[in-house]
Amino acid sequence: MTHAITVTINGKPYAHQVEPRLLLIHYLRDVVGLTGPHIGCETSICGACTVMVDGKAVKACTMFAVQADGRQILTIEGLATDGRYDPVQEAFWNEHALQCGFCTPGMILAAKQLLERNPNPTEEEIRHGLEGNLCRCTGYQHIVNAVRAAAARMGG
Amino acid sequence: MATTITKTETFVGKRIRRKEDPRLITGTATYVDDIQMPGMHYAAILRSPHAAARILAIRTDAALRHPGVVAVFTGKDVEGIGPVPCGASLPGLRVPYHSVLARDRVYFVGHPVAVVVARDRYIARDALDWIEVDYEPLPAVADPEKALEPGAPAVHPEWPDNIAFTYHQEAGDVDKAFAEADVVVKQRIVSQRLIPTALETRGVVADWRSGEKSLTIYSSTQIPHLMRTLVAQALGLPENRLRVVAPEVGGGFGSKLNVYAEEILMGFVAMKIGKPIKWIESRRENFLCTIHGRGHVDYFEIAGKRDGTILGLKLKLIQDLGAYHQLLTPAIPTLSVLMMPGIYRFRNIRAEVIGVFTNCVPTDAYRGAGRPEATHGIERMVDMLAAEIGMDPAEIRFKNFVRPDEFPYATPTGLSYDTGNYATALEKAMEVAGYHQLREEQKKARQEGRLFGIGISTYGEICAFGPSPATPAGGWESATVRVEPTGKVTVLTGSSPHGQGQETTFAQLVCDELGVDIDDVVVQHGDTAMVPYGIGTFGSRATAVGGTAVYFALQALKEKIKKFGATLLDSDDVSFSGGVCICNKTGRTVSLAEIAAASYRAAKLPPGTEPGLVSTYFWEPPNFTFPFGAHIVVTEVDRETGAVEIKRYVAVDDCGKVINPLLVEGQVHGGVAQGLGQALYEQAVYDDNGQLVTGELMDYAIPKATMVPRIETDRTETPTPVNPLGIKGVGEAGTIACSPAVVNSVVDALSPLGVRHIDMPLVPEKLWRLIQKGGQA
Numbered sequence: 001m002t003h004a005i006t007v008t009i010n011g012k013p014y015a016h017q018v019e020p021r022l023l024l025i026h027y028l029r030d031v032v033g034l035t036g037p038h039i040g041c042e043t044s045i046c047g048a049c050t051v052m053v054d055g056k057a058v059k060a061c062t063m064f065a066v067q068a069d070g071r072q073i074l075t076i077e078g079l080a081t082d083g084r085y086d087p088v089q090e091a092f093w094n095e096h097a098l099q100c101g102f103c104t105p106g107m108i109l110a111a112k113q114l115l116e117r118n119p120n121p122t123e124e125e126i127r128h129g130l131e132g133n134l135c136r137c138t139g140y141q142h143i144v145n146a147v148r149a150a151a152a153r154m155g156g
Numbered sequence: 157m158a159t160t161i162t163k164t165e166t167f168v169g170k171r172i173r174r175k176e177d178p179r180l181i182t183g184t185a186t187y188v189d190d191i192q193m194p195g196m197h198y199a200a201i202l203r204s205p206h207a208a209a210r211i212l213a214i215r216t217d218a219a220l221r222h223p224g225v226v227a228v229f230t231g232k233d234v235e236g237i238g239p240v241p242c243g244a245s246l247p248g249l250r251v252p253y254h255s256v257l258a259r260d261r262v263y264f265v266g267h268p269v270a271v272v273v274a275r276d277r278y279i280a281r282d283a284l285d286w287i288e289v290d291y292e293p294l295p296a297v298a299d300p301e302k303a304l305e306p307g308a309p310a311v312h313p314e315w316p317d318n319i320a321f322t323y324h325q326e327a328g329d330v331d332k333a334f335a336e337a338d339v340v341v342k343q344r345i346v347s348q349r350l351i352p353t354a355l356e357t358r359g360v361v362a363d364w365r366s367g368e369k370s371l372t373i374y375s376s377t378q379i380p381h382l383m384r385t386l387v388a389q390a391l392g393l394p395e396n397r398l399r400v401v402a403p404e405v406g407g408g409f410g411s412k413l414n415v416y417a418e419e420i421l422m423g424f425v426a427m428k429i430g431k432p433i434k435w436i437e438s439r440r441e442n443f444l445c446t447i448h449g450r451g452h453v454d455y456f457e458i459a460g461k462r463d464g465t466i467l468g469l470k471l472k473l474i475q476d477l478g479a480y481h482q483l484l485t486p487a488i489p490t491l492s493v494l495m496m497p498g499i500y501r502f503r504n505i506r507a508e509v510i511g512v513f514t515n516c517v518p519t520d521a522y523r524g525a526g527r528p529e530a531t532h533g534i535e536r537m538v539d540m541l542a543a544e545i546g547m548d549p550a551e552i553r554f555k556n557f558v559r560p561d562e563f564p565y566a567t568p569t570g571l572s573y574d575t576g577n578y579a580t581a582l583e584k585a586m587e588v589a590g591y592h593q594l595r596e597e598q599k600k601a602r603q604e605g606r607l608f609g610i611g612i613s614t615y616g617e618i619c620a621f622g623p624s625p626a627t628p629a630g631g632w633e634s635a636t637v638r639v640e641p642t643g644k645v646t647v648l649t650g651s652s653p654h655g656q657g658q659e660t661t662f663a664q665l666v667c668d669e670l671g672v673d674i675d676d677v678v679v680q681h682g683d684t685a686m687v688p689y690g691i692g693t694f695g696s697r698a699t700a701v702g703g704t705a706v707y708f709a710l711q712a713l714k715e716k717i718k719k720f721g722a723t724l725l726d727s728d729d730v731s732f733s734g735g736v737c738i739c740n741k742t743g744r745t746v747s748l749a750e751i752a753a754a755s756y757r758a759a760k761l762p763p764g765t766e767p768g769l770v771s772t773y774f775w776e777p778p779n780f781t782f783p784f785g786a787h788i789v790v791t792e793v794d795r796e797t798g799a800v801e802i803k804r805y806v807a808v809d810d811c812g813k814v815i816n817p818l819l820v821e822g823q824v825h826g827g828v829a830q831g832l833g834q835a836l837y838e839q840a841v842y843d844d845n846g847q848l849v850t851g852e853l854m855d856y857a858i859p860k861a862t863m864v865p866r867i868e869t870d871r872t873e874t875p876t877p878v879n880p881l882g883i884k885g886v887g888e889a890g891t892i893a894c895s896p897a898v899v900n901s902v903v904d905a906l907s908p909l910g911v912r913h914i915d916m917p918l919v920p921e922k923l924w925r926l927i928q929k930g931g932q933a
């Protein structure tokens with residue numbers, strides 16, 4: 001048995017028939033073909049699958065595709081506008097805030113959410129704000145630097 | 157913060173942001189699970205729930221009845237392929253046959269038993285529940301010391317003592333050194349089992365083209381070429397009919413420096429079903445079945461004089477190997493022995509290694525691979541000796557360092573340290589940390605009853621693996637540099653970077669040598685169909701060995717560029733720099749792009765010169781390199797909770813010359829975070845039945861952003877003569893240096909309670925109990 005869903009992803013409408021158990025992350029990756037969000041744990045701990053659902057950062061491995069019916073989704077692929085990187089993306093590049101890059105799409109969206117809620121965060125607030133996203137490569141220091149730099153750039 | 161560069165500047169030595177990043181920050185990179193192919197099928201693997209059991213029967217019919225299930229394979233189906241290879245050899249090494257699927261017995265929890273192939277990844281996982289296996293559970297042993305006790309369950313029935321090998325190394329006169337010592341300190345030190353936890357789990361896509369009789373395997377690996385050779389052998393496939401591609405790889409840390417059952421199995425499945433097959437490891441499988449690291453129980457004795465002179469060291473090293481040898485499993489503890497003397501001058505050393513089978517997943521190379529264990533041991537023992545004789549831990553180190561005029565320094569374990577300036581690194585770290593002032597602060601804190609500690613580790617490591625005679629599969633690296641007809645430059649490297657940034661650092665080398673812009677250079681890697689044979693990325697080797705190969709390829713290429721330039725300029729006296737060839741007599745110039753076009757057009761070839769601008773170099777390193785440094789950590793332990801606060805972390809590292817300081821800092825930060833994980837948080841725990849208790853990220857604590865302090869990095873720069881770039885390598889330094897610095901700091905904090913040693917991880921509960929008992933374990 002499948003359900004019809006319509007979802008707006010990165011500004012484009014999509015309509016699909018999906019199984020009720022299909023996870024949002026598998027819908028995005030395997031059905032829609034947006035492989036920017038990654039699967040690192042399937043238990044909502046690592047945050048590699050983070051996407052924005054109606055403006056809120058959500059771990060797409062613990063949400064069903066049917067729950068996204070009628071909603072607006074932003075994935076990392078939709079973050080740059082008119083060929084220009086989002087300030088958070090640019091800051092991650094400038095500050096060497098990524099190595100293997102696997103956590104990066106989720107980390108950038110989590111950082112973006114953090115800055116929307118707190119435009120001028122302290123280092124401690126940044127670290128707490130990113131606690132739901134694991135990175136095994138960077139030791140987080142350059143990620144923290146990037147979030148600070150993005151905050152400064154965005155006039156926080 | 158990265159800097160931008162104009163074309164006339166040199167690129168080497170600059171903080172240049174990475175060429176890799178645009179695809180990674182936009183989500184457009186292609187990791188193995190991002191690969192989709194028409195007709196692709198999905199595999200899931202049924203794994204043993206028992207650490208030791210006989211398999212009495214496997215029933216697959218219920219699974220096969222489901223219309224979405226295409227095939228199920230068990231041990232009897234794969235008798236003709238394998239085994240999973242071990243590349244290390246030691247005299248008398250016992251090597252159990254490591255079949256790709258269990259046959260009549262399972263040896264650890266997670267041991268692969270059957271492969272399901274389905275049209276959909278959800279059905280493949282469902283079908284695992286429809287396979288019935290009758291097991292007869294057997295006694296298991298998960299602790300390497302218990303495995304050595306008489307009467308312990310035999311992991312492999314043919315070797316009831318559970319000993320895979322013993323290894324002895326000795327130098328100097330150890331008995332005399334200990335007899336003459338004023339002080340002997342003994343300590344059992346555990347370097348616990350760790351789970352590497354690359355954020356991307358492993359995964360394999362296999363694609364068989366029956367018409368061409370060729371197989372392509374996409375694998376999240378650090379060693380595509382070695383994998384090609386070994387998987388071709390395991391499958392009985394001619395090597396030239398196998399292509400291995402390492403696509404974007406989401407971290408490795410040694411865990412992908414291996415050939416696993418799954419690469420062989422997926423190749424087999426693809427050939428059987430004639431369709432592309434994908435297997436993606438779940439995180440739980442990653443914890444159960446991908447190699448673990450460390451797993452040492454070390455019995456140390458250090459002998460010294462009252463003036464702080466170290467006389468000798470004894471070590472009995474018990475290595476938990478797990479149930480099988482993966483690619484390098486038995487070699488890792490021998491690397492520990494090589495680095496046991498650290499950076500100190502004593503000459504008397506005795507090491508006994510016992511490699512022990514347990515009913516656990518194999519251990520193998522994890523970031524540092526043998527060196528963190530050695531460094532943790534020697535750095536703890538030096539601190540304990542200092543404490544015993546009442547000497548400052550910095551002072552005892554200065555007294556025993558190998559001196560700058562003693563290089564190349566022949567170690568008692570048979571290595572030749574290239575260069576070092578150990579005292580300078582420690583002095584710098586002490587200066588950055590404000591060491592003497594910190595000791596004053598500590599006095600005050602102790603008067604207030606606070607548990608305030610200062611820890612030092614002065615580490616040396618062995619990198620840039622390595623000279624081929626001392627490296628299992630050869631230790632050279634290959635590079636091809638190609639100037640295309642339009643003047644754009646392509647580099648092919650046998651290194652296989654997966655986060656380290658060699659697409660950028662190698663491009664920096666090219667820019668300076670050929671005078672091109674960094675956007676004009678593309679560095680390709682990881683595809684055996686595209687890149688000449690190479691060794692791969694591990695052991696902090698990619699830049700020091702692979703980068704040197706690029707450098708030599710560039711030198712040969714420049715000679716050829718000059719020959720074409722001379723022909724075009726009709727001159728016999730030309731030089732090449734800044735991207736142009738110039739006639740030294742007339743001043744006329746011709747650009748690299750013009751030379752490239754002419755070299756391919758080949759209308760007029762210089763005498764004895766072939767068309768095109770391509771140069772390939774296989775570089776064999778004459779020695780390893782030996783980076784070093786000093787880390788100083790300030791901690792305070794909360795008496796009420798046992799929690800450790802890292803108040804300062806100072807890292808002074810010397811990795812020789814540096815191509816890109818921004819990337820070096822990133823390597824140090826990441827390395828320190830992993831060392832910190834071992835020191836404070838991480839431990840793979842098996843219960844007595846061999847069940848992995850820390851089987852998910854919920855239970856196994858890799859550091860989060862709040863758990864890592866800001867790291868103050870600095871460097872000294874002592875170039876190596878081993879390669880012309882003077883580069884030593886930096887990938888593992890942070891991990892190797894960190895754990896002893898943290899533990900030394902916390903032991904120092906608790907030393908007023910009489911604490912001499914604590915085993916990692918220093919979790920609050922452990923420290924709280926120690927504090928409650930007044931420091932008595």
